[in-house]
Amino acid sequence: MIESFNKKELEEKIDQYVNGKLSAQEVDELWAELIQDGYHLDYLKSVANLKAVIEQKREEQKEHTNQKPYWYYAAAAAIALLIAVVGVMNISTQQQSSVEPISSIELDYYRSGDGMISSSSDKEVIRNAIKLANTGRENEAISLLESELKNASEPGWIAELSLNLGSLQYNNGNYRKAIEHYERVVAHKDNVDVLMLEKAYWYIGNAHFHLDQLVDAKMNIEKAYELNGAYRRVAKSYLNALSD
Known part of the structure; x- marks a missing residue:
């Protein structure tokens, strides 16, 4: 490249x-x-x-x-x-911002940096939640993951459930709730790989963007950019636009 x-x-x-x-x-x-x-x-x-x-x-x-x-x-x-x-x-x-926040997040099993499905994300509960969401039963999907989250104790699994819950809330337009879930991923950053952390910052930034909280949007997108991973290039274009 x-x-x-x-x-x-x-x-x-x-x-x-x-x-x-x-x-x-x-x-x-x-x-x-x-x-x-x-x-x-x-x-x-x-x-x-x-x-x-x-x-x-x-x-x-x-x-x-x-x-x-x-x-x-x-x-x-x-x-x-x-x-x-x-x-x-x-x-x-010539406009203040030439970018728009992403409209929705594609629901998919979380994959690690080497492209392999992680052992925790291969659990049936996430597959079932995604199936529910993809058939229009988002609230059931959210309830399923929230119930699993209450009983979760392993930090990496808590982070993964939170990432998926954040995406479900994001797609429902509940950006504040989405931010809460994504920030839980960030809180467990020592127990997740770079790709998951990068996604969390990127989605937090876009959620703040939807709420017109541009300072917070820029701050979190910049954190995604600094991780120098898969979102670096697109994050850079957003940062340039938000800095105009």
Whole structure:
């Protein structure tokens, strides 16, 4: 993963992007840079406009045929879309915040940093709670996990139950209750891995964001960023927006 481009590399990547020569991963890396760089967003727009003009002039000179090749329409459509996207992003960067809190959290079994399902999360109670929630029975799912939490004593298991309870409350729009559960995860940070702790901070930040508590939102998202894990890049874009 490319963390940062210098000016020359960035402009070369933009030229390659406009000409359709970047892979999907390279496009993602490029936009991660551009979303924080107003100057090169304008550069991208200029390159796209210039390419559109050049292609138009070339076609006007082809008087021997009235039919434009397929690639012309594809390129023109891609350039038009590119200009539209850049225009929206330019508007967004001028606003106080160009990001929104995540609307919901996908319910899934908690996985450790190496991608394996942890032994505690493989317990039937969490699977049953997720099944209930996924069939619209969120309140039953919450009651099931709360009942399990009352009897829990192992810190790692308490944290995992709390993470799932927080996500259920978050998806129900109960952001204050969600924060309470996520903060219980943080309270047991010595007994959880980095990924679980990172999720807790990230979700706490987004819950505060929903409540318009932007100082607390930024503080917790920054903690997720500092853990330097899976949420680092997206956390950075949120921090930039919340700092405007």
